[in-house]
Amino acid sequence: MGEPLQKRTHLDPGSSMQLPERKRGLASEIWKHRKEYLAISPFYILFAIFGLFPIVFSMYLSFHKWDGIGEMTFNGLNNYQFMVTDPEFWKAVGNTLLIWVYSTIPMLFFALIVAFLLNATFVRFRTFFRIGYFLPNVTSLVAVAIVFSTLFSNNYGLLNYLFSLFGISPVEWLNKTWGIQLAVSMMVIWRWVGYNAIIYLAGLQSIPTVLYEAAKIDGASGVQSFFRITIPNLRPIILFTVITSTIGGMQIFTESQVLVGNDGGVSGGGLTIVLYLYREAFVNNYFGYGSAVGWGMFILIALFSIFNWRMVQGGGAKDE
Amino acid sequence: MAKRKSFLLYLGLIVGLIISVFPFYWLLVMSTRTTAEIYSFPPKFWFGTHLIDNITRVLNNIDFFGAFLNTLFVALSITILVLFFDSLAGFTFAKFKFPGKKWLFVLLLATMMAPAQLSLVPSFVIMAKFGWVGTFKALIIPGMANAFGIFWIRQYAEDSVPSELLDAGRIDGCGFFRLYWNISLPILRPALSFLGAFTFIGAWNDYLWPLIILNDQSKFTLQVALSSLNGIYVSDYSMVIAGTLLAVVPLIILFLFISKQFISDIAAGAIKS
Numbered sequence: 001m002g003e004p005l006q007k008r009t010h011l012d013p014g015s016s017m018q019l020p021e022r023k024r025g026l027a028s029e030i031w032k033h034r035k036e037y038l039a040i041s042p043f044y045i046l047f048a049i050f051g052l053f054p055i056v057f058s059m060y061l062s063f064h065k066w067d068g069i070g071e072m073t074f075n076g077l078n079n080y081q082f083m084v085t086d087p088e089f090w091k092a093v094g095n096t097l098l099i100w101v102y103s104t105i106p107m108l109f110f111a112l113i114v115a116f117l118l119n120a121t122f123v124r125f126r127t128f129f130r131i132g133y134f135l136p137n138v139t140s141l142v143a144v145a146i147v148f149s150t151l152f153s154n155n156y157g158l159l160n161y162l163f164s165l166f167g168i169s170p171v172e173w174l175n176k177t178w179g180i181q182l183a184v185s186m187m188v189i190w191r192w193v194g195y196n197a198i199i200y201l202a203g204l205q206s207i208p209t210v211l212y213e214a215a216k217i218d219g220a221s222g223v224q225s226f227f228r229i230t231i232p233n234l235r236p237i238i239l240f241t242v243i244t245s246t247i248g249g250m251q252i253f254t255e256s257q258v259l260v261g262n263d264g265g266v267s268g269g270g271l272t273i274v275l276y277l278y279r280e281a282f283v284n285n286y287f288g289y290g291s292a293v294g295w296g297m298f299i300l301i302a303l304f305s306i307f308n309w310r311m312v313q314g315g316g317a318k319d320e
Numbered sequence: 321m322a323k324r325k326s327f328l329l330y331l332g333l334i335v336g337l338i339i340s341v342f343p344f345y346w347l348l349v350m351s352t353r354t355t356a357e358i359y360s361f362p363p364k365f366w367f368g369t370h371l372i373d374n375i376t377r378v379l380n381n382i383d384f385f386g387a388f389l390n391t392l393f394v395a396l397s398i399t400i401l402v403l404f405f406d407s408l409a410g411f412t413f414a415k416f417k418f419p420g421k422k423w424l425f426v427l428l429l430a431t432m433m434a435p436a437q438l439s440l441v442p443s444f445v446i447m448a449k450f451g452w453v454g455t456f457k458a459l460i461i462p463g464m465a466n467a468f469g470i471f472w473i474r475q476y477a478e479d480s481v482p483s484e485l486l487d488a489g490r491i492d493g494c495g496f497f498r499l500y501w502n503i504s505l506p507i508l509r510p511a512l513s514f515l516g517a518f519t520f521i522g523a524w525n526d527y528l529w530p531l532i533i534l535n536d537q538s539k540f541t542l543q544v545a546l547s548s549l550n551g552i553y554v555s556d557y558s559m560v561i562a563g564t565l566l567a568v569v570p571l572i573i574l575f576l577f578i579s580k581q582f583i584s585d586i587a588a589g590a591i592k593s
Binding site: 026029030033035036037039040042043044046047049050051052053054055057058061068110113114117118120122123127129130131132133134135136138139140141142143144146147148150151155156158161164190193194195198199201202203206237240241251253254257258261274277278281282287290291294295297298301 | 326329330332333336337339340341343344346347350358359360361362363405406408409411412413416418419424427428431434435436437438439440441442443444445446448461462464465466467470496497500521524525527528532542543546547550551557560561564567568571572575576579580583584586587588590591
């Protein structure tokens, strides 16, 4: 680590010579660092063109009626008005939230359990288990959706076979709102338990073992040290996983689209917000309306994330 | 007591592992069966004899190798460009001082919050204006630098590239680019290999944006080709399944090679952010 003072002057070879002059223009200072700016510039240029400009442009588009080819006509708040009165939109919002609840809660619960099991001191083959649990996460969603469609298939699916062993009559999963939502949620759970477990495991391993030893000496039970040591120390990581799964959950598209198509299935149970946006913008060519839906979605995600943040934070404050 | 506990623990882990791995096994079994066997009741749980047959039909009905090469080209281009631009920027943020650096970095982190779906329609319109719809440029260029990678490399470079080494390089007359390319890049290799794998897997599996952009079958990536195969050949399901298998296998092989380090880095990345 050495001498920080010397390091600083050396980082910038020109500065020691010019130091007495103190007052140098910002412009010349920037010019002197042109290589650094050039080195970091690609990201900012790309973001300006493909990130920032589209956001501004989508605001503009959302006040217009446009099919992408013909004339663009201003129609004020009509798109937004249509959106909030379209039952399909609210259905998509409801479906997305339901799928999020069905998937996130079991997903994080199972992830926590897997992480605990893997964290036990005597577990062998830990690397092997970690790879096995993580494998679903690198698999493409299109492939996952195709495989799951055979598990949940209406007539001859594997699930219906298992049901038949117990004398339960077959369920037409993909014709039922809840059946589709269950299938989509199962895909999410299957694909993300391992990922979240790995993150929880890293969190568990970063908790100093001294804390547990001290608690044991003080006569704390396993359950007590779980709620008093493990959970509080894991809270920032749980918050991270809740936020990432909220963002991911609000953007579910591929699972539904490949499983039941652009309309979200016969009952429309798989119609998520992004699928709705995709269908309106790119299947029906309502570009203006699609942009408005994008903003509607953005606002919903923001509100929902704040709500979640509060829940996790607040839930923590109570048991301290 | 302790023995029973460890038995239950292993039992839990193994049940979980079976659930994790079963769909892969199921995919493999189905791709060795005929469509009639896939739809038979009770289902066949063991391998059949039609794997080669199914794969041949995939290759005859769609340009699988074309889609494979398209995907490989797009994913590799994105990965190489991301590695270059992100490491250059990350290294610069970690090791140099320049006016506005702090704000620029905060801005960089803030861009990670920008929701991708919001810009889906306008991004497509921009691509149409550029005349890039239906081309790989539309897939590669917007993705060739990203905030996460710059952040990741910066964290690593700050701890691992010694400033003394850069000073020594300067004394030897290295310019900015050589300090980056010849001195720092070799040290950054572990961080680069994770970023590369992460980017490659993401690009390989990307579906929504290619689905919107690609309109010509000869340009389809594997995910888009697979999805259209799934939509068209409902009656020849064993072929769809065999296509799925072919699309999944390359990435699984890649993952098994890098998995150990990759998984640790995923966890480290989450803990840092």
